[in-house]
Amino acid sequence: QQQVKQSPQSLIVQKGGISIINCAYENTAFDYFPWYQQFPGKGPALLIAIRPDVSEKKEGRFTISFNKSAKQFSLHIMDSQPGDSATYFCAASRSPGSARQLTFGSGTQLTVLP
Amino acid sequence: SAVISQKPSRDICQRGTSLTIQCQVDSQVTMMFWYRQQPGQSLTLIATANQGSEATYESGFVIDKFPISRPNLTFSTLTVSNMSPEDSSIYLCSVRPGLSTYEQYFGPGTRLTVT
Numbered sequence A: 001q002q003q004v005k006q007s008p009q010s011l012i013v014q015k016g017g018i019s020i021i022n023c024a025y026e027n028t029a030f031d032y033f034p035w036y037q038q039f040p041g042k043g044p045a046l047l048i049a050i051r052p053d054v055s056e057k058k059e060g061r062f063t064i065s066f067n068k069s070a071k072q073f074s075l076h077i078m079d080s081q082p083g084d085s086a087t088y089f090c091a092a093s094r095s096p097g098s099a100r101q102l103t104f105g106s107g108t109q110l111t112v113l114p
Numbered sequence B: 001s002a003v004i005s006q007k008p009s010r011d012i013c014q015r016g017t018s019l020t021i022q023c024q025v026d027s028q029v030t031m032m033f034w035y036r037q038q039p040g041q042s043l044t045l046i047a048t049a050n051q052g053s054e055a056t057y058e059s060g061f062v063i064d065k066f067p068i069s070r071p072n073l074t075f076s077t078l079t080v081s082n083m084s085p086e087d088s089s090i091y092l093c094s095v096r097p098g099l100s101t102y103e104q105y106f107g108p109g110t111r112l113t114v115t
Helices: none
Strands: A004-007 A011-015 A020-027 A035-039 A045-050 A055-058 A064-065 A074-075 A084-091 A108-113 B004-007 B010-013 B021-023 B029-039 B045-047 B070-071 B075-080 B089-096 B110-114
Touching: A004 A084, A004 B045, A011 A020, A011 A084, A020 A035, A020 A084, A020 A108, A035 A064, A045 A074, A074 A084, A074 B010, B004 B089, B021 B029, B021 B089, B021 B110, B045 B070, B045 B075, B075 B089
Parallel strands: A011 A108, B010 B110
Antiparallel strands: A004 A020, A020 A074, A035 A045, A035 A084, A055 A064, A064 A074, A084 A108, B004 B021, B021 B075, B029 B045, B029 B089, B070 B075, B089 B110
């Protein structure tokens, strides 16, 4: 019940295209859903996050869509650029505060072709 | 966001030896964590570093193998003891500034190779 399932494992997109990465969860107690971006040799960087009280959050070219009833959330990267090529991890966590721990998806390796 | 540094950034170690990884944060944070990321894999939580008390370890990780210290609100160390090639991984320090904070940040990682 703690799993977060992420797909696809890898994704190749042309420059200017839309990249879509999907995640699904089982635990309805999850109340925070971040996405991390990781470049080779670097630590994961918090990219964007959403709480379940909204269905969509947009920051620049990055958008999270959240479907509470389906227990799914996705990352959309508009106008994908070669510099977006990285590994993306979805995650989820729940209250209470001191026990809030991130459960990570398996990761998606995104390649944006020039 | 918190700025996190780790030392060393990478190391190559002999089987049977130990390595201590340091994590320094530029501001006081409530929660500090240590993760392991094996090549091409996702992140696995090793333990939560508790200030002034023993770390809280996740299933499959034990204090004898991964002793952790956290002397204050900005610093923690993780030791990988009696290393074997299976310990070759990236070790990541992570912080959450407050108990009521949702955001969690990661350091640059320490890439460990055991020969």
